[in-house]
Amino acid sequence: MTIKEIYEKFDTIGCLTFATINEKGEPETRIAHLRAYDEDGIYFMTMFTKEFYSQLKQVGKLSICGLNANTQIRHDENGFPIFEGGYAIRMTGDVQEVSIDEIKAKNNPIFDFCIKDQEIYNAMVVFCITAGYGDIFDYDFEKISRKNKLERIYFSYGNANIKYKGLKIDTNKCISCGICKTKCSFLAIIEDSTYSINSHRCDECGDCYLNCPVGAIYLKD
Structure with missing residues (x-):
């Protein structure tokens, strides 16, 4: 998969879970979304006044995941859950802060919102996921559209390697x-x-x- 294709799979979901490690070695999560992509990686923003920022700077890594499906679970007559088909996607990667001047120098319209957001909220900063690996968990447990329940699609970019599951x-x-x-x-x-x-x-x-x-x-x- 290309960086563009990976970004679009996440962007279709919109709000994602971003996980980092705090100074005590404990995992922390929050909801955020991606902003842009180019040949250097995938971009998101936060504010330097948040713990999210300090954790990114200290560790330099994060994991993100999201679900493109109905999140409400129905149950059959036996009480078993019924999951409507959809996909989950996750990625772990290396992050690097990118200055707003570097973003402006790219002269790419995809970053216009990043620039405008930083002008409104001056504490906003941009991070780039420069390398990442992950997989798409495309499921159809009821086998409505195909004969098998699951198709995993693996991906990586930058200097990251694909890590196969199973x-x-x-x-x-x-x-x-x-x-x-x-x-x-x-x-x-x-x-x-x-x-x-x-x-x-x-x-x-x-x-x-x-x-x-x-x-x-x-x-x-």
Whole structure:
């Protein structure tokens, strides 16, 4: 995915959860939104008078996530939750403060709102997520529009590397009994001479892990 495509997936959601670590090593979250993107990264703003700012400066990293779906959960006649299809997206990355003069020098209309906002609220500052990795969790648990419940789309940019999710099968231990495939409701098991797990479909639900008779399935580091 391009930086533009990643930005647009987040921007479709709008308000996102931004997570940082405070001076005690504790996680803190707040709601904010992204402002712009270019070839250098993805941009957002805060005020230097906020703890959010000091945490960004101290640690230089953050995680963001959001959900594009109905957040209200309905239940079926048995009390089980019904999740309407949608997607969640998350990203972890490195952040760097960018001066308003640098923003103006870009001479890019996408930053006009950043400039105007800083003129109104002088404490406003711009940060750029210069490198990031994450994934889109595109789900359809009721299988209304496709046969499988989940499609993960992985991405990264800058000097960040993609980090794939999901469990793995040790091919040296696998006896190709097929139990993992029968237990996987996400259709993530690939059948061959030995079995493997499709990281784009795996929900890490643990069914294969718990049912493998030879302990061939393990969690990724």
